[in-house]
Amino acid sequence: MADDGFHVYDTTLRDGAQQEGLNLTVADKLAVARHLDALGIGFIEGGWPGANPKDTEFFRRARTELDLKHAQLAAFGATRRAGVKAADDPLVAALRESGAPIVTLVAKSHDRHVELALRTTLEENLAMIRDTVSHLRAEGQRVFLDAEHFFDGYKSNPSYALEVLRTAAEAGASVIALCDTNGGMLPDELGGVVHAAVGTGARIGIHCHDDTGCAVANTLAAVAAGATHVQGCANGYGERSGNANLFTVVANLQLKKGFDLVPRQSLGDMTRIAHAITEVTNVTPNSHQPYVGTSAFAHKAGLHASAIKVDPNLYQHIDPAEVGNDMRMLVSDMAGRASVELKGRELGYRLSSDQSRQLVDRVKELESRGHTFEAADASFELLLRDTVAGERKRHFSVESWRVIVERRPAGDIVSEATVKLHAKGERIVATGEGNGPVNALDKAVRLALEQLYPELAAVQLVDFKVRILEGTLGTDAVTRVLITSSDATGEWATVGVDENIIEASWQALEQAVTYGLLRAGHTV
Numbered sequence: 209m210a211d212d213g214f215h216v217y218d219t220t221l222r223d224g225a226q227q228e229g230l231n232l233t234v235a236d237k238l239a240v241a242r243h244l245d246a247l248g249i250g251f252i253e254g255g256w257p258g259a260n261p262k263d264t265e266f267f268r269r270a271r272t273e274l275d276l277k278h279a280q281l282a283a284f285g286a287t288r289r290a291g292v293k294a295a296d297d298p299l300v301a302a303l304r305e306s307g308a309p310i311v312t313l314v315a316k317s318h319d320r321h322v323e324l325a326l327r328t329t330l331e332e333n334l335a336m337i338r339d340t341v342s343h344l345r346a347e348g349q350r351v352f353l354d355a356e357h358f359f360d361g362y363k364s365n366p367s368y369a370l371e372v373l374r375t376a377a378e379a380g381a382s383v384i385a386l387c388d389t390n391g392g393m394l395p396d397e398l399g400g401v402v403h404a405a406v407g408t409g410a411r412i413g414i415h416c417h418d419d420t421g422c423a424v425a426n427t428l429a430a431v432a433a434g435a436t437h438v439q440g441c442a443n444g445y446g447e448r449s450g451n452a453n454l455f456t457v458v459a460n461l462q463l464k465k466g467f468d469l470v471p472r473q474s475l476g477d478m479t480r481i482a483h484a485i486t487e488v489t490n491v492t493p494n495s496h497q498p499y500v501g502t503s504a505f506a507h508k509a510g511l512h513a514s515a516i517k518v519d520p521n522l523y524q525h526i527d528p529a530e531v532g533n534d535m536r537m538l539v540s541d542m543a544g545r546a547s548v549e550l551k552g553r554e555l556g557y558r559l560s561s562d563q564s565r566q567l568v569d570r571v572k573e574l575e576s577r578g579h580t581f582e583a584a585d586a587s588f589e590l591l592l593r594d595t596v597a598g599e600r601k602r603h604f605s606v607e608s609w610r611v612i613v614e615r616r617p618a619g620d621i622v623s624e625a626t627v628k629l630h631a632k633g634e635r636i637v638a639t640g641e642g643n644g645p646v647n648a649l650d651k652a653v654r655l656a657l658e659q660l661y662p663e664l665a666a667v668q669l670v671d672f673k674v675r676i677l678e679g680t681l682g683t684d685a686v687t688r689v690l691i692t693s694s695d696a697t698g699e700w701a702t703v704g705v706d707e708n709i710i711e712a713s714w715q716a717l718e719q720a721v722t723y724g725l726l727r728a729g730h731t732v
């Protein structure tokens with residue numbers, strides 16, 4: 209652990225994933241964890257192993273697939289059930305076996321919740337906390353405790369709520385996070401309660417929900433009252449009104465309060481990372497989000513315009529570059545020449561300065577039309593290869609494709625696609641059927657090419673994300689499709705953009721297959 213002085217703790221993968229409409233695969237979770245690590249976040253809560261099979265798999269794959277530079281993983285779970293030993297509770301065992309260096313235990317601190325939800329005695333609840341914390345400590349894990357409904361609990365029975373904190377701390381929990389679980393607190397009231405909790409001598413953290421629109425303010429109030437551990441979610445994700453937006457919290461504390469939470473350079477990547485995460489979650493970015501929104505530093509032309517040019521500082525609360533934003537910004541980190549060259553070298557290409565300028569121009573142009581290369585690494589590499597080769601080189605060329613969608617008399621809907629391709633000097637016509645147009649196109653294109661490239665049998669379409677991008681500058685809305693494909697050794701993502709969703713899907717599909725062939729060793 210580099211520095212245990214002040215904790216930034218992310219719970220996007222557990223609490224944030226409760227957001228309505230947000231559905232993360234294990235691969236998505238790993239991708240989000242990588243982004244958070246790149247930002248320099250200290251702790252990433254990966255989920256609840258044992259209770260949720262996807263989360264069990266996340267921790268298993270994290271061991272080999274995550275190479276975290278800053279962050280440590282935390283596994284979330286509950287204290288043992290009433291009336292059994294922690295050592296014998298299978299859910300506690302799943303936490304122990306998760307391989308996570310930290311376990312965050314949720315515990316009741318509200319007397320009424322203990323009696324009504326847990327249906328046990330106040331004494332037994334304390335015993336459950338004591339036993340579970342000390343058991344996991346003895347097994348070599350670090351333990352944090354989330355005191356659920358703490359603020360309402362403190363209102364209901366302050367001495368019991370504080371007794372929960374003391375019990376956990378004495379048993380070896382290194383942080384106790386006070387949770388405003390229903391998000392109903394206001395900053396002025398919250399500060400006093402945090403102050404009382406700090407008085408127990410336990411190390412105090414804070415976990416806020418945004419139901420009063422005060423999650424970030426409450427978090428800052430808690431820090432002012434002595435909390436040294438803040439929890440929150442990327443982009444403020446979370447159920448109902450969301451959790452405290454961790455990006456806003458970090459930027460506020462670091463830029464306004466002088467805390468040294470993440471490396472300065474990483475903070476300069478915050479805007480890019482916030483947007484890259486929206487590509488994974490497929491949640492439309494909030495352009496008004498503080499610090500990282502595209503509108504966060506955008507000024508309306510007119511009255512101020514000329515004055516802004518003379519001295520932008522008069523109109524901005526910080527220099528937007530500190531968080532990687534701009535008065536009018538380009539989202540992508542690819543847009544800079546240095547980063548394009550770097551990415552090229554990473555992929556094994558040496559670009560001349562002419563080539564990298566060309567590539568940057570092309571990336572900027574495509575991004576302005578709605579492409580995203582943050583989340584489509586394979587599309588970027590194909591673009592890079594085209595630039596180096598000086599022409600567009602592919603294993604096959606497309607003469608035409610066609611999709612029919614039919615609603616049959618019984619009510620089922622079937623799609624049928626025909627593709628006509630040229631490859632290795634042959635003209636191939638193939639037809640595929642599927643439950644949707646993209647599925648049918650995917651089948652047809654593989655059928656056409658598998659005779660020539662049998663390796664394609666191992667390539668699978670594993671994820672398909674669609675987003676409608678609002679039209680800008682008088683243009684119509686366009687559809688962006690991101691496709692993730694896999695073979696035996698890994699995954700890659702490609703992007704397509706068009707006004708027509710099937711054409712956008714086709715573009716992503718064609719690149720997905722091309723990239724799959726390159727991975728299989730077929731150069732063109």
Ligand SMILES: [Zn+2]
Binds near residue numbers: 415
């Ligand atoms: Zn929560």
